[in-house]
Amino acid sequence: xxxxxxxxxxxxxxxxxxxxxxxxxxxxxxxxxxxxxxxxxxxxxxxxxxxxxxxxxxxxxxxxxxxxxxxxxxxxxxxxxxxxxxxxxxxxxxxxxxxxxxxxxxxxxxxxxxxxxxxxxxxxxxxxxxxxxxxxxxxxxxxxxxxxxxxxxxxxxxxxxxxxxxxxxxxxxxxxxxxxxxxxxxxxxxxxxxxxxxxxxxxxxxxxxxxxxxxxxxxxxxxxxxxxxxxxxxxxxxxxxxxxxxxxxxxxxxxxxxxxxxxxxxxxxxxxxxxxxxxxxxxxxxxxxxxxxxxxxxxxxxxxxxxxxxxxxxxxxxxxxxxxxxxxxxxxxxxxxxxxxxxxxxxxxxxxxxxxxxxxxxxxxxxxxxxxxxxxxxxxxxxxxxxxxxxxxxxxxxx
Amino acid sequence: xxxxxxxxxxxxxxxxxxxxxxxxxxxxxxxxxxxxxxxxxxxxxxxxxxxxxxxxxxxxxxxxxxxxxxxxxxxxxxxxxxxxxxxxxxxxxxxxxxxxxxxxxxxxxxxxxxxxxxxxxxxxxxxxxxxxxxxxxxxxxxxxxxxxxxxxxxxxxxxxxxxxxxxxxxxxxxxxxxxxxxxxxxxxxxxxxxxxxxxxxxxxxxxxxxxxxxxxxxxxxxxxxxxxxxxxxxxxxxxxxxxxxxxxxxxxxxxxxxxxxxxxxxxxxxxxxxxxxxxxxxxxxxxxxxxxxxxxxxxxxxxxxxxxxxxxxxxxxxxxxxxxxxxxxxxxxxxxxxxxxxxxxxxxxxxxxxxxxxxxxxxxxxxxxxxxxxxxxxxxxxxxxxxxxxxxxxxxxxx
Numbered sequence: 001x002x003x004x005x006x007x008x009x010x011x012x013x014x015x016x017x018x019x020x021x022x023x024x025x026x027x028x029x030x031x032x033x034x035x036x037x038x039x040x041x042x043x044x045x046x047x048x049x050x051x052x053x054x055x056x057x058x059x060x061x062x063x064x065x066x067x068x069x070x071x072x073x074x075x076x077x078x079x080x081x082x083x084x085x086x087x088x089x090x091x092x093x094x095x096x097x098x099x100x101x102x103x104x105x106x107x108x109x110x111x112x113x114x115x116x117x118x119x120x121x122x123x124x125x126x127x128x129x130x131x132x133x134x135x136x137x138x139x140x141x142x143x144x145x146x147x148x149x150x151x152x153x154x155x156x157x158x159x160x161x162x163x164x165x166x167x168x169x170x171x172x173x174x175x176x177x178x179x180x181x182x183x184x185x186x187x188x189x190x191x192x193x194x195x196x197x198x199x200x201x202x203x204x205x206x207x208x209x210x211x212x213x214x215x216x217x218x219x220x221x222x223x224x225x226x227x228x229x230x231x232x233x234x235x236x237x238x239x240x241x242x243x244x245x246x247x248x249x250x251x252x253x254x255x256x257x258x259x260x261x262x263x264x265x266x267x268x269x270x271x272x273x274x275x276x277x278x279x280x281x282x283x284x285x286x287x288x289x290x291x292x293x294x295x296x297x298x299x300x301x302x303x304x305x306x307x308x309x310x311x312x313x314x315x316x317x318x319x320x321x322x323x324x325x326x327x328x329x330x331x332x333x334x335x336x337x338x339x340x341x342x343x344x345x346x347x348x349x350x351x352x353x354x355x356x357x358x359x360x361x362x363x364x365x366x367x368x369x370x371x372x373x374x375x376x377x378x379x380x381x382x383x384x385x386x387x388x389x390x391x392x393x394x395x396x397x398x399x
Numbered sequence: 400x401x402x403x404x405x406x407x408x409x410x411x412x413x414x415x416x417x418x419x420x421x422x423x424x425x426x427x428x429x430x431x432x433x434x435x436x437x438x439x440x441x442x443x444x445x446x447x448x449x450x451x452x453x454x455x456x457x458x459x460x461x462x463x464x465x466x467x468x469x470x471x472x473x474x475x476x477x478x479x480x481x482x483x484x485x486x487x488x489x490x491x492x493x494x495x496x497x498x499x500x501x502x503x504x505x506x507x508x509x510x511x512x513x514x515x516x517x518x519x520x521x522x523x524x525x526x527x528x529x530x531x532x533x534x535x536x537x538x539x540x541x542x543x544x545x546x547x548x549x550x551x552x553x554x555x556x557x558x559x560x561x562x563x564x565x566x567x568x569x570x571x572x573x574x575x576x577x578x579x580x581x582x583x584x585x586x587x588x589x590x591x592x593x594x595x596x597x598x599x600x601x602x603x604x605x606x607x608x609x610x611x612x613x614x615x616x617x618x619x620x621x622x623x624x625x626x627x628x629x630x631x632x633x634x635x636x637x638x639x640x641x642x643x644x645x646x647x648x649x650x651x652x653x654x655x656x657x658x659x660x661x662x663x664x665x666x667x668x669x670x671x672x673x674x675x676x677x678x679x680x681x682x683x684x685x686x687x688x689x690x691x692x693x694x695x696x697x698x699x700x701x702x703x704x705x706x707x708x709x710x711x712x713x714x715x716x717x718x719x720x721x722x723x724x725x726x727x728x729x730x731x732x733x734x735x736x737x738x739x740x741x742x743x744x745x746x747x748x749x750x751x752x753x754x755x756x757x758x759x760x761x762x763x764x765x766x767x768x769x770x771x772x773x774x775x776x777x778x779x780x781x782x783x784x785x786x787x788x789x790x791x792x793x794x795x796x797x798x
Binding site: 047048049050051077079080081082083084085114115116224225302303306307309310312314315316317319320322323324328329331334344346347348349351386387388390391392394395 | 446447448449450476478479480481482483484513514515623624701702705706708709711713714715716718719721722723727728730733743745746747748750785786787789790791793794
């Protein structure tokens with residue numbers, strides 16, 4: 001995939017990535033994104049009770065609603081490293097703040113890689129001068145490269161929209177690819193915009209968008225210690241400050257939702273070992289929570305995931321997962337559709353369309369709809385299949 | 400594994416299995432176990448909301464606390480087959496009752512195999528005369544063979560114990576091997592004893608034993624539509640009727656628990672594609688439910704399961720799963736042991752014993768203990784690893 005660097009520049013931001021040697025063989029593993037002045041900042045973090053050191057630090061710092069730089073290293077998660085890990089993280093942020101001549105609590109950190117190893121502080125500090133001198137307005141794509149671990153392709157997207165008379169741009173980068181589940185497991189995403197946005201409004205918009213994107217995907221049902229989604233709004237577009245009450249709020253909301261969804265789907269498509277993207281839509285549920293619960297229950301069934309991998313039209317496994325999900329549904333009212341074809345209703349299978357279903361199951365993108373017959377709520381999630389490559393990658397990769 | 404047929408005979412019971420052609424190539428796929436007179440019966444069934452036809456029928460019949468025969472077919476689950484499936488099941492039970500000249504509600508049924516296909520009624524009925532004439536007092540091992548699907552080895556065990564002055568025997572057979580999770584997924588188990596046991600007491604003993612055995616294993620976190628555990632007590636041993644208040648009740652309870660646990664561990668060892676049995680013990684929990692929840696959460700993490708397969712001492716994945724389990728624990732009080740060695744405490748990894756841990760992770764049986772630091776409750780479960788063979792078996796086997 002060739003990346004148009006021009007498309008991914010955001011006025012007021014510069015970025016770069018360098019190789020510190022941690023990921024080896026000259027691979028870029030340290031990324032920096034800098035706003036020309038303190039930007040309005042919002043963040044959503046893992047709910048894992050063993051958060052990595054950078055998550056602990058960011059949560060505290062982002063409470064101010066302001067940040068100017070994000071430093072991300074890949075190859076070491078700095079998780080389960082105790083007080084020492086926190087000291088390491090604070091130290092590199094202090095060193096960077098010194099180089100940039102800003103307060104260190106304007107710096108946010110993110111890490112991804114092996115759990116339980118100390119951060120390579122010396123290598124990171126040594127790389128900082130060259131990282132800072134490499135900063136370029138069209139460097140976001142390069143920064144994306146620096147945050148990849150087992151990702152097979154870059155995840156970068158941009159959207160434009162109008163706020164009143166001002167054209168603004170949003171650009172996002174993300175990494176997957178294992179440990180992807182509800183609460184955004186080993187997932188990093190950073191979104192930058194030149195729009196001027198009020199802090200409380202930015203926070204709310206980010207949370208909404210995460211709920212419909214990163215919190216609506218599942219690769220393997222695991223939640224990481226490092227998940228982070230951060231958004232910075234620099235304000236260089238010169239628009240009238242965007243608030244909840246602004247007439248243009250929905251343009252911006254839709255652009256952000258579309259951007260984040262495209263990054264989330266890219267993460268699923270690049271799920272470890274994935275060969276298919278499966279959209280699971282649960283509808284006619286009594287509540288969104290119920291729909292969400294069943295969608296995840298089906299998506300995380302290894303028997304369902306392997307059936308998609310094998311291209312086996314094994315709707316019995318889906319029905320079995322629906323029935324095991326703990327929702328008190330009436331089995332006679334449940335309907336299952338694959339690729340738009342009804343396969344199960346009134347408690348029994350409909351086998352008329354078997355040939356078409358076999359064809360549909362071979363496709364790289366499959367739509368599954370489960371109607372619970374209980375109400376009007378719905379939830380849609382994206383998931384991937386469970387493959388030999390997933391096992392190979394995870395049996396031998398030391399996370 | 401050679402089976403000593405003598406060891407597995409229970410006075411008052413006979414059994415046999417024949418090939419009906421459903422599983423193909425002359426493989427035994429229809430088993431029958433018969434008591435010489437109506438026996439005291441208890442059963443525990445799947446909680447899946449799409450129970451197979453035989454489960455629906457058995458639940459109703461076993462309410463009487465009596466049964467005389469169990470007919471089990473493998474190759475077709477008779478699940479998601481609607482009213483027709485129930486008619487099919489009732490029809491074969493009626494035919495068998497006619498041959499045996501007993502009431503048809505003394506017959507229990509169980510099925511395992513592909514979901515959504517109609518039962519091969521004609522083949523089953525045709526096989527009945529030869530099945531009945533093959534009944535032998537030492538036929539239980541043969542019946543075990545007839546209930547296997549993807550099982551790689553037979554699961555049969557027996558125990559003896561004293562009730563007052565009478566020696567009694569308990570013999571059990573079971574099948575796995577995929578869809579094994581909490582509530583006994585695609586798991587069939589049948590236990591026979593010559594002890595005389597009061598019906599309410601038998602029911603309670605069976606439920607207790609299932610809770611500590613079949614409901615304490617997980618292969619892939621999936622629950623089937625057909626799970627069934629049935630116990631028949633014939634009474635040929637002539638002991639004084641066993642009740643809750645009997646002085647010997649604990650001998651019998653322990654023998655049953657030990658029998659069922661050995662069958663459950665055999666199911667995990669034979670989990671689809673499994674190369675390892677991992678015992679996960681969660682202790683110092685605030686409640687048994689909490690301990691159980693975390694144990695399953697860790698056991699069902701694909702990242703944990705693949706790490707065991709790869710022999711990777713990746714304790715970070717275990718800690719990450721514990722932290723994602725939704726229990727409000729204090730991360731600083733959590734301790735993790737593998738093979739008795741402390742690997743994580745006070746929020747950080749202990750890497751002193753890395754070499755020993757690498758050795759332990761290579762073993763076919765691994766003990767993991769997670770202390771939550773919250774109370775005095777504990778739960779122990781057995782699980783298996785996630786391997787290439789699991790994916791191969793399930794991507795291409797049409798359940």
